[in-house]
Amino acid sequence: MPLLARTVTTPLSIEVRRGAVADLGELLADRRISSGGDVALVVGPGQGEKIVELCRPSLRSADVFTVAGGSVDSANKLGDQLRRRNYDAVVGIGGGKTIDTAKYAATRYGIPMVTVATSLANDGIASPVASLTHEGGKGSYGVHIPIAVLVDLDFVENGPDRQTQAGIGDAVSNLSACADWELAHQVRGEPIDGLAVTLARTGAEALVNHPGKLTDDAFLTTLAEALILGGISMSICGSSRPASGGDHEISHAIDHLHPGAASHGEQVGLGALFCTFLRGDLERFGQLARCLHRHGLSTRPGDLGLTDEQFVEAVLFAPHTRPDRYTILEHLALSADDLRTRLGDYVDALREHLD
Incomplete structure (x- = not known):
C-alpha cells in the first residue's frame, strides 16, 4: 500500500x-x-x-x-x-x-x-x-x-516595542527565504517541501497584509501565529530552509563584521527587502517595504547605523556564512561595484514606494 x-x-x-x-x-x-x-x-x-x-x-x-x-x-x-x-x-x-x-x-x-x-x-x-x-x-x-x-x-x-518589531522582521523574512528555496529548487534541483513552504508563507502573508498596529491584540495574535508557523515549518522539513535564506546570510554577515548593529529581526527584515529587490519582484518589494516602514523597522542601511559601503561589504560576505545554502545572493554573485549600483537603485525604488 x-x-x-x-x-x-x-x-x-x-x-x-x-x-x-x-x-x-x-x-x-x-x-x-x-x-x-x-x-x-x-x-x-x-x-x-x-x-x-x-x-x-x-x-x-x-x-x-x-x-x-x-x-x-x-x-x-x-x-x-x-x-x-x-x-x-x-x-x-x-x-x-x-x-x-x-x-x-x-x-x-x-x-x-x-x-x-x-x-x-x-x-x-x-x-x-x-x-x-x-x-x-x-x-x-x-x-x-x-x-x-x-x-x-x-x-x-x-514589553519593549523593539522586541515586537524584531519579530515582525523575522516573520516577514520567511517570504524571501521561501523564494530563495524555490530558486534553489529550480536552478539546482534542490528538494523542496511544499507543506513547509505553505506554512511559513501563509503566516508571513497574513502579517504583511494585516492593517493593525503594534498595540492591537489582533495584530499581535497574527504575529505570534506567523512566528509559530515559521517554527513548525522548520520542524516539518528538518531544516531552517523555509525561514532562512539570503536575508539571514546578510544578518549573519552584519553580526560578523559589525556586531551589535541591530537586533536579528531588524537585520533579516532589511535583508529580506534587499533580496526581494535583487530578485526583481517589485510588487512584493513594495508590499514588504510598506509593511516594514509602517511598523517602524529599518528599510535602509543607515537605519541600522551602517554606511552604504558597510552594507555592501556585508552582502559580499554573506554567502560565506552559509556555504551550503543557495540563495539569490549566490545566484547573482554580484561584484562590489555591481552591489553599489544595485543599492543605489534600491534606495531610489524605496522612495517611489514610500514617499
Whole structure:
C-alpha cells in the first residue's frame, strides 16, 4: 500500500491570549502534560519573580530556576540541575534567550518542553532550533520542538516595542527565504517541501497584509501565529530552509563584521527587502517595504547605523556564512561595484514606494 499521508510533529497545544501565564497549571493538567504540576519553571532575570507569583497558585509542586540564558554553558548548567528530580516537563517562560536555554537543556535529557513566550522577537518560540552563544560565537543547535506553546499578550504588550518589531522582521523574512528555496529548487534541483513552504508563507502573508498596529491584540495574535508557523515549518522539513535564506546570510554577515548593529529581526527584515529587490519582484518589494516602514523597522542601511559601503561589504560576505545554502545572493554573485549600483537603485525604488 502506498504511503498516503505523513506524520507531522507539532505542539499539542497552541494558545495566544492574555492571562496565559496565570492559567499555565490548568493547561498542563488538561493536556495531560503534568497533572500534578511536577515541572521545572525556567525564567530569566528581571520579571521572573512576577511570573512565578502568577504561576504559583496552580503549580505548587514546581521548582523554579532562574537563568541568565543565552549560552551553551548556562543551558548545560540548567540541564545538570534538572537531573536531580524527575520532572514531567520543563517550562521556559520569557524571551528568546530563556526559551532557547530551556529547549536545549530539556532536549539534552529527553524532557518535554513547554514554551510560554512573553515577547515576540523571533520564531524560536516554536522552532526546533536553539540559538546559543558558545566560546565567543553564536551557534544554532537542533532541539525538540516544544510540546506546547503559550503566548501571553499581557507581557508582550508591556514589553519593549523593539522586541515586537524584531519579530515582525523575522516573520516577514520567511517570504524571501521561501523564494530563495524555490530558486534553489529550480536552478539546482534542490528538494523542496511544499507543506513547509505553505506554512511559513501563509503566516508571513497574513502579517504583511494585516492593517493593525503594534498595540492591537489582533495584530499581535497574527504575529505570534506567523512566528509559530515559521517554527513548525522548520520542524516539518528538518531544516531552517523555509525561514532562512539570503536575508539571514546578510544578518549573519552584519553580526560578523559589525556586531551589535541591530537586533536579528531588524537585520533579516532589511535583508529580506534587499533580496526581494535583487530578485526583481517589485510588487512584493513594495508590499514588504510598506509593511516594514509602517511598523517602524529599518528599510535602509543607515537605519541600522551602517554606511552604504558597510552594507555592501556585508552582502559580499554573506554567502560565506552559509556555504551550503543557495540563495539569490549566490545566484547573482554580484561584484562590489555591481552591489553599489544595485543599492543605489534600491534606495531610489524605496522612495517611489514610500514617499
